[in-house]
Amino acid sequence: MTLGSARGTQESTRELHMGLVLKYVQRTKKGAWRYRRRVPDDLRPILGKAEITKVLGDTEREALKAYPSVHQKVETEFRRARNTASLAGKSRPLSELEIQKRLVERFQGEGLNPYTSGYIDVDGVSVLDRPDWDRIAYGILESYPMDPRTGEPVGMSEEDARFVRALFSGELPPQPAPTLEDAKKFYLQEKVLVGTDKENKQKRLRVERVIKHATDALGGDRKITEIRRQDARLIRDHFKNELGVKAATAKRYLTDLKAIVSLAIREFEINSTNPFEKLTVETEGSGKDDRRPFTHSEVTAIRKRLQEHAKPDLQLIWAILEGTGCRVGEISGLLKNDVVLDQVEVPHIRIIPHEHRGLKNKASARSIPLVGETLKAVKEALAGAGDSPYLFPHYALNRGNDRASAALMKHVRSVVSDPKVTNHSLRHRMADRLRLAGVSEDVLKMILGHASKGITERYGGVEARLTLMKEALEKVC
Template sequence: MEIFLIYFQLLNYTFCLRPGEPLSRKSPIKSGTARVSASPEVHHKVHRKGHRAVGIIVPYITKVSDKQWIYRRKVPKDLREKIGIREFKFPLGTTEAEAWKKYPTVHKETEKRIVEARKAVLNPPKVQHQSELERFREARSRIRALQLNPDWDGSDENEGIIRDVIADKIVSKYAEDEEGHPFGVTAEDAALLNTLAYGSRQKAPSPTINDAKRLYLKERVRDDEKKQKHVELVFSYLQKALGSDRVLTSLKREDAKEVRDYIYDGIKASSADRYLNTVRAALNHAIKEFDLNWKNPFMGLEVDHKGKGEPDRDSKRPFTDEEVKATHVRILGYAKQDLQHIWRILERTGCRLAEVTGLRVEDVKLDNPIPHIVVEWHDQRRIKNMVSRRRVPLLGDALVAAKEAVAEAKGSVMLFPAYGRLNGAGSASAALGKHVRACVTDKKVTTHSLRHLMKDRLRLAGVSKADQDIVLGHSSGSVGEDYGGDEVRLKVALRALEKVFA
């Protein structure tokens, strides 16, 4: 029996194994290194089903030649259609050492793809059936694609013949009942058959609440998942309050009041106001795009704040100086490094949390005469509005934190890779919120209270309302929105923050 020595690493230690010998711990070596020495015959046996070393199997490593190692793994049959391939195959390098080094990363990524595909198969997205109006519009688009006139009035006999031929072809796909009528016709084909038959005589279906919601999601909300969920929630309240998907023009003021009362039941007045604002915006968009001669019954509809105080004013408050100092000390003592950097930048800039977590490395301008961060729209981060796009000076500890964060990013596109993603700001808020709550029990104080604190500090420093808006990115219709170039606005913001921290 051939005696061979296998070196491999486990928990940062080298273990030397010989057949029949127990494990023995030797001195630590650099993480990720491993070597296997064996005869070609042993290697052949090892690589048939994976790399096996004294009872330990490392699956999917295959040596295909003296200078080629690959990761090879069959895709489960039920996932092949979803993933699009029959087998994963990735090069691991030309030497065994390279293969062992690359294996963990390749294996982890492959496992991730399989898990994601499995979730997609087990939880397929809900099929959203078209509304009557959507089918009507799609049918007219299909008519145009066939180079026919959607508004055909029957006078062109040649087009009439072509329409009959197309209709016969569609009907021929379906079986006929005893009376010779096709059955099982899909809603989409039925809409096309009606458009082919009636042309200009076909009346467009009236848009419904659901049509308004879908149009708003498609043209205004687009791919913003957070806003998509909000709109879906708000319109679910409409459906429950009204009991069905009503035609828009059938909605009256009494219907709007009923919806308001349903939404207002059990939630804050401020939340009810926000939900109604979404309804107003969606219906106004529908009125414009559907060319409706109809007055939005939700316009001017107020939520009664009586008996609930002023929730918007009382829901949040700034930190006191003592509270912010205590929270600062705790975060620097207990939070992760990236959260420390985020907090220090927030504390000295007054930015929104999402504006900081969404920063790219290129947004940090350390070589500028006025070091600053650039808050702007990009694929990984949406900003609240155009006025929110701005340059914010970095002073004192915020500048130090930004420099440290850039150094820590190590070639990453995002300044804070763990939070520079979809819903990353929410994760950062939850993590920071735990430290805030450990120091401040009042639930009206949150991470966002740093922004309120900066607002108060600007006021106390005698900074004008217009200049406050430049620093904080507020839209108020003030002259602050009329300053010229970015450099001028940056200098104005610097002057304001210098007053605060003088």
Template sequence: MGITLKHIVLTAAGTFHYRRRIPKDAAEVIGKREFKRLLGQTEREALRNYPKVNAEFERMVEDARRGAARRKSAGSPDDLTPLEVHRLAQRRASELEAMKVYVGDRELTGADPEAADVIRDSALSSGLSDPVERQAVNLVANKGRIPRPSPTLADAKRLYLQERIKGDINENQKTLRLERVMGYLAHAIETDRPLDRLTREDAREVRDHMIRDLDMNPSTVRRYVNDIRAMIGFGITEFGLRDALNPFQRLEIRVQTVAREERSPIPAKTLKAIRARLEAHAGADLWQIWRMLEGTGCRLGEVTGLLVSDVKLDAPVPYLDLVHHAHRRLKTAGSVRRVPLIGEALDAAREAVKAAGDSPVLFPRYGKVRGADVASASLMKHIRAVTEDDKIVVHSLRHTMKDRMIRARVSDGDQDLVLGHSRGGMGERYGGPDARLEVAAGAVKAALNGL
């Protein structure tokens, strides 16, 4: 066998498999000790599929660890939703009302107005850091006339976890999947959004984000949307929200929903306005990310997931070394590449490296699992402040670079070296990474010189 990559096993049947032991802490959450996937029938197939499967393993372990950390801290007061605080406070208020309070020579219960004032003044003077205790005192002082907070998306998730998943034979896997689903929802919907204020527009944005930005297969998106619909529907029913509608009900999912060709390059005038908006109103890191995207044609996740060590500023041709990381997978084998840094992209990279300081991650706010989702949501707010054209999104910058290279008469093969598109035989076209970097630099220079 000519393959020397780790974790590849050649079976007696002649097929190639990825086989790897799952770390103990993650195995306890996932429910199995070993991860196995078929890579292909030939060495060529195995090499092509290896990056994707290896990234899947790293992402699974990271999700398991993050999920375990969330569950470990779930009982802390700071982690409670307003509705959970209110429920616990009602119980505590009952205890306070049953307390005996002495006002002068009289013995009163906490339910008495005079006693309630004594309890409130005493509690407030000692300073209430516990939100449950603070709410309980308010309930006593207001004789319980504080409206119940509206159930939120976070409440629906926790109730669904408690009633539908806890105790299931596949509890760990289903919990992990639910955490993943909540991450996708977070792109468009805050976890503290009331269930009765979810809109169809929210549902479409979540769906489109998975297809458009995460490049998921529509069948995969359909499965996740089914999970979301079930969780929200369960919350609406169990919380008694009679007038609330489930916006994910009968949400159509087709390949044509957000077809890639519907994402437009950004017109020069609009691009200028977006740049002005970002420079004036966005954080320094977002502005750096935008300039690096515009000047390289990289995918958003490729830039937000960079480590400082991936930025080679002292090379003869400065470049980004795009490789797989545990917190960020790359889309295809062709995505592993060197991308030249020229002009503003180089300036932005220098600024980012300096700002990162001692952090190993180039963009600490976004260099984590699903960090690209957070960056996408922030950038889209600025884009939508400039244009309502739904064909113009962050990913449109790749189309913009593509158009610039086409106008500069850059060959298809050289364009693919820059953009990271997989093409058969590309490895034989140029001798090595340095040669490919030089060709890619020529392509980017030609594109930028045409502006």
């Protein structure tokens, strides 16, 4: 039995001559094949349409070939919509950009190209010549009852109305600017892995939470092009004053928000600056006294604690942090290729951005000499990494930086209860020890990743700078 020629049933099923069954397949009046499926009622507010229609091809062979991919895409769309509904907790109106996307999908579902001009020249006059477009538009209009007084369709959905207008006009309306909700969806799609594991769910919830707080502060969703600096300050103050979160949390929210908006500005090619760029969070007592360096006795006690209770890789991370002044993420995310020991005068590690781990800023990219116990720790880490490309496989991926930092802090807190002391206090300790040893401020900045390009260039090439930093670190390590 072939696909058959029955028409008109939305949830139709077609049986093939080999006994295969294809659900949601219909044959059009022109004899082509299409996939037509009703959208479940609970997903209509999310997807913004009552049904999904996709072209399968002009022949049965083309339909058979296209069906698996089309069916899978629709299943994926439904799954993502359900995920969105569960995260959001409730439906919301579609944004202008989402409506535009639906229009494009409607065009493509009918086998039409919305970006191709349908105008032809007739005796010097530009005339729209798209009979298929008119046929589809009239077909939609005829599916609705007409008001006998006005001749207008009754109960037409907004999406159908926009689609009909676009068909008759011969072109899509200009792409609208994305809103914060659009930026959030795009960020989730591009930057957050789609999955059901706990970590990915936490990432999605964090992005959802930040955007919700921002839109609450603004009184609703807002186009990115309409968000001004004063709006950004309003959101920042909402984080601090209305939500009552700590300064560190407010700062993290703003960092997330800046990243979400930056991606939208770049990928949607918006001619606008990011209103959240360089927006600071002021707190009581902020400044140099917020954190203090470890004392010698505290470091000694923590070393002893790690030796007795921590795994070897965590002990090695701490030893490297002590001897380099690096940030936790800079060490936990190292590749084995970042370690340079052979055929060089100064053994060192390269702190550079990777796909699995970025850096705080451009100045953070640097090379740091390995001396004394630090060099021994790195060699031991290399030996323990096995076949993994990462120096610390357990802490390299899936927010390994956070896990390493949290694990270290548990040991720190078992020794030091002062809230002004954290893992970062090792960097403060390194800075103080270098200053006390008479190391110049420029070399200190090169070691800690605070040096500007101008500073580094004054000290010659890479080898010269490594030698200077090695001499400085040998004074304190």
